[in-house]
Amino acid sequence: MGDLKAEAIGLDFHYGEFQALHAIDLPIHENAVTALIGPSGCGKSTFLRCCNRMHDLYDGSRYGGEVKLYPDGVNIVGDDVDPIEMRMRIGMVFQKPNPFPKSIYDNVAFGLRTRGGLARSEIADAVEPALKSAALWDEVKDRLQESAWKLSGGQQQRLCIARALATGPELLLLDEPTSALDPIATAGIEELILALRKRITIVIVTHNMQQATRISDWTAFFYLGRLVEFGATKQLFVKPEKAETEAYLTGRFG
Amino acid sequence: MVAEAPVVTHGSPSGGGPRGRGLSRPGARLRWWSERVIEAGLLLAALSSIGITIAILYVLVSESVAFFRVVSIVDFLTDTMWMPLFDDARFGILPLLAGTLLSSGVGLAVAVPIGLTSALYLSEFAAPRTREIIKPFLEMLAGVPTVVYGYFALLFVTPLLQRWLFPDLPGFNILSPGLVIGIMIIPYVSSVSEDAMRAVPMELREAAFAMGATRVEVAVRVVLPAALSGVAAAFALGMSRAVGETMVVAIAAGQQPNLTLDPREPAATITAYIVQVALGDLPHGSIGYLSIFAAGLTLMLMTLVFNVAAWLLRRRFREAY
Ligand SMILES: Nc1ncnc2c1ncn2[C@@H]1O[C@H](COP(=O)(O)OP(=O)(O)O)[C@@H](O)[C@H]1O
Ligand SMILES: [Mg+2]
Numbered sequence: 112m113g114d115l116k117a118e119a120i121g122l123d124f125h126y127g128e129f130q131a132l133h134a135i136d137l138p139i140h141e142n143a144v145t146a147l148i149g150p151s152g153c154g155k156s157t158f159l160r161c162c163n164r165m166h167d168l169y170d171g172s173r174y175g176g177e178v179k180l181y182p183d184g185v186n187i188v189g190d191d192v193d194p195i196e197m198r199m200r201i202g203m204v205f206q207k208p209n210p211f212p213k214s215i216y217d218n219v220a221f222g223l224r225t226r227g228g229l230a231r232s233e234i235a236d237a238v239e240p241a242l243k244s245a246a247l248w249d250e251v252k253d254r255l256q257e258s259a260w261k262l263s264g265g266q267q268q269r270l271c272i273a274r275a276l277a278t279g280p281e282l283l284l285l286d287e288p289t290s291a292l293d294p295i296a297t298a299g300i301e302e303l304i305l306a307l308r309k310r311i312t313i314v315i316v317t318h319n320m321q322q323a324t325r326i327s328d329w330t331a332f333f334y335l336g337r338l339v340e341f342g343a344t345k346q347l348f349v350k351p352e353k354a355e356t357e358a359y360l361t362g363r364f365g
Numbered sequence: 366m367v368a369e370a371p372v373v374t375h376g377s378p379s380g381g382g383p384r385g386r387g388l389s390r391p392g393a394r395l396r397w398w399s400e401r402v403i404e405a406g407l408l409l410a411a412l413s414s415i416g417i418t419i420a421i422l423y424v425l426v427s428e429s430v431a432f433f434r435v436v437s438i439v440d441f442l443t444d445t446m447w448m449p450l451f452d453d454a455r456f457g458i459l460p461l462l463a464g465t466l467l468s469s470g471v472g473l474a475v476a477v478p479i480g481l482t483s484a485l486y487l488s489e490f491a492a493p494r495t496r497e498i499i500k501p502f503l504e505m506l507a508g509v510p511t512v513v514y515g516y517f518a519l520l521f522v523t524p525l526l527q528r529w530l531f532p533d534l535p536g537f538n539i540l541s542p543g544l545v546i547g548i549m550i551i552p553y554v555s556s557v558s559e560d561a562m563r564a565v566p567m568e569l570r571e572a573a574f575a576m577g578a579t580r581v582e583v584a585v586r587v588v589l590p591a592a593l594s595g596v597a598a599a600f601a602l603g604m605s606r607a608v609g610e611t612m613v614v615a616i617a618a619g620q621q622p623n624l625t626l627d628p629r630e631p632a633a634t635i636t637a638y639i640v641q642v643a644l645g646d647l648p649h650g651s652i653g654y655l656s657i658f659a660a661g662l663t664l665m666l667m668t669l670v671f672n673v674a675a676w677l678l679r680r681r682f683r684e685a686y
Contacts, residue, residue, distance in 0.1 A: 165571065210572075275576070
């Protein structure tokens, strides 16, 4: 199924003294959805946040190994790599919808303005397609200047996706994007991910295994900071190779 | 980030033994009573502030009523002269109001930019250790006695201004105490704004960082707007402090009521006038003496407006998250 968009090679991560990730080798296939599953605290978010150098914001974080971003093959977690440059190439959506206390329009425009050097008209031209890709345009097109905080939770989360898409990221990271939403809003987000997956590479953390089977092409099972098993979603869920994976999938722990 | 770990607990939490608490136990009645008494005492202490506020208002209003029997409210609000000691006395509050607003305005012009910048620095940039060093110094600014600030304005800032900026500046002027009031209220503006900034959830900052924003962009484009109502509350608090400031202006502004918009001129503020009369030898009950209550009431109403504004704004920013 296509080329690799990114690839973790022997990735280690430390929070201070505590090693949260151990030698992760994980391929991220291009224009496909990769789901990260595993019990709470196994390192899913930690892995995701390595991919856009989010850990750099906090003291005591230490990376080891590599996360290569293709086509150029730059090592995202390399010491000499500018984290801001990496974050500009990669989008992220968080567990809790976190729109800025600004208008809907300004939320979507935020990343473009951060890049600088864009004319007003260029920004305006990018806002509409981003909202359309996030399946939010019809609901907000008449109130782009209203505060984003007036939207419902599901709308806010789709706005966060639009905000991330506006800058045309090469890779989209989603950390349990539906865990704070009701079932209807969750279905909306899942539909959106399915619509996006042929156009953009997505890595999604989820604790909901049904969700992983519904929306992902590839699944990685993490346990205690290690990658236990990786494979095509269907195969991994139907015929897991490792005993731990099977135990988790059948609900025997986690 | 939520620190969650697959923790398995064995057994049950150990309790503190049997918890018999029968009402029949001797001493229970006594404890009930002593708790009621303590509670009543606490309530009394809490109510005392309300009582004192009401008492102050009562004095101000009743004496002001006596004043306004002689001087009409219209004259009080529109007359452009405040000359309480002349035979043909005039009681227009405007000159005092102008002096008050001018000195507070100068003060805010100093305190807002500096207070806000230091709040942004402390909340968004300073390492915890730097913060621990800087904060006590900031707070110390608020602890310096105002008399000291007054003489600082008169004997240091005014000569400095005369030497470097305005050679013709009179020895008494509004500008110099205004600047010093500004320094004095920096800690109020900065600590209230900093609280508002620190209350901005980390998720908002992370969202901006994740888009490739720099620290300055996050501070200016995300944290500041998100903390805006708290910052506005800080301004209102600073303003109410500045308006009520007495000693600095009494010492360094000259005590001449002067309807002017030029801060380089000497002028009196409402507060400076009140101390001047209260410490002077006007006979109690005279109209000049009563005038300080009318002036005091005006001041209290102004301060009230700023405090209510601050309170409303702060409530709004608490509700935001
Ligand atoms: N900021 C942090 N400091 C120290 N340890 C952390 C921090 N964040 C997470 N951890 C630890 O790292 C491990 C992995 O956490 P995380 O990646 O958040 O798990 P998941 O997202 O799979 O639930 C957990 O044991 C957690 O306690
Ligand atoms: Mg997580």
